[in-house]
Amino acid sequence: NQDVPHRFVAIGLYEVHFGRGTAWGASSNAFVNAVFGGWSVGSIVTVSSGLPFSVVVSGNPANTGTIGTVNRPNVVGDPYAIKRTVQRDFDTSAFAGNDRFTLGNAGRNILRQRSFFNWDFSALKAWQIREALRLQFRFEGFHFSNTPRFGVPGNTLGAANFGTITSADTPRNLQFGLKLIW
Numbered sequence: 001n002q003d004v005p006h007r008f009v010a011i012g013l014y015e016v017h018f019g020r021g022t023a024w025g026a027s028s029n030a031f032v033n034a035v036f037g038g039w040s041v042g043s044i045v046t047v048s049s050g051l052p053f054s055v056v057v058s059g060n061p062a063n064t065g066t067i068g069t070v071n072r073p074n075v076v077g078d079p080y081a082i083k084r085t086v087q088r089d090f091d092t093s094a095f096a097g098n099d100r101f102t103l104g105n106a107g108r109n110i111l112r113q114r115s116f117f118n119w120d121f122s123a124l125k126a127w128q129i130r131e132a133l134r135l136q137f138r139f140e141g142f143h144f145s146n147t148p149r150f151g152v153p154g155n156t157l158g159a160a161n162f163g164t165i166t167s168a169d170t171p172r173n174l175q176f177g178l179k180l181i182w
Helices: 031-038
Strands: 007-015 037-048 116-130 134-143 174-182
Touching: none
Parallel strands: none
Antiparallel strands: 007 037, 037 116, 116 134, 134 174
16 A cells, blocks of 8 residues: 655755855845845655555445455456546546456556655745854745645545545645744
8 A cells, every 4th residue: 555666855955155254245245144145945856656546346246244345346448548637537437346246356556646746945044143042034835836746536436536536635835934043
């Protein structure tokens, strides 16, 4: 259930070299240095394959005698032989219900959610108030690009939402903060 065959994560932090004590803006006045000097920016970028999931049938047509046993349908075609859309994430006609008292031939986790992209971004500005006292302003954007991360499509054969994506993960979240460091 947790198989992710491809995952790329890149992390970067860059201190902007502008203001007093740097090559650029070393002779800037106090106001310009207070506004534009001392910034740092950072990012975490993640690109990942989607998680696997299974197609199931409602009820217990195989009559396995237990509610814990999942009934799976028969695979009768290629589920990805279509152009994927939110309304039809996989070809629903590629599955047929299993006959009574038989198990379907669909394996476990044979389909995969869509891959996802995530970019977390931060910008920090520090002001030295005294020798042992600093004030830091922080801007953080989680899922900064707001690229949709779709949920699992309906996976129950015969249900109204079968093959349809009806949810998405958390949207962009922005926050600002001040931190006093001593």
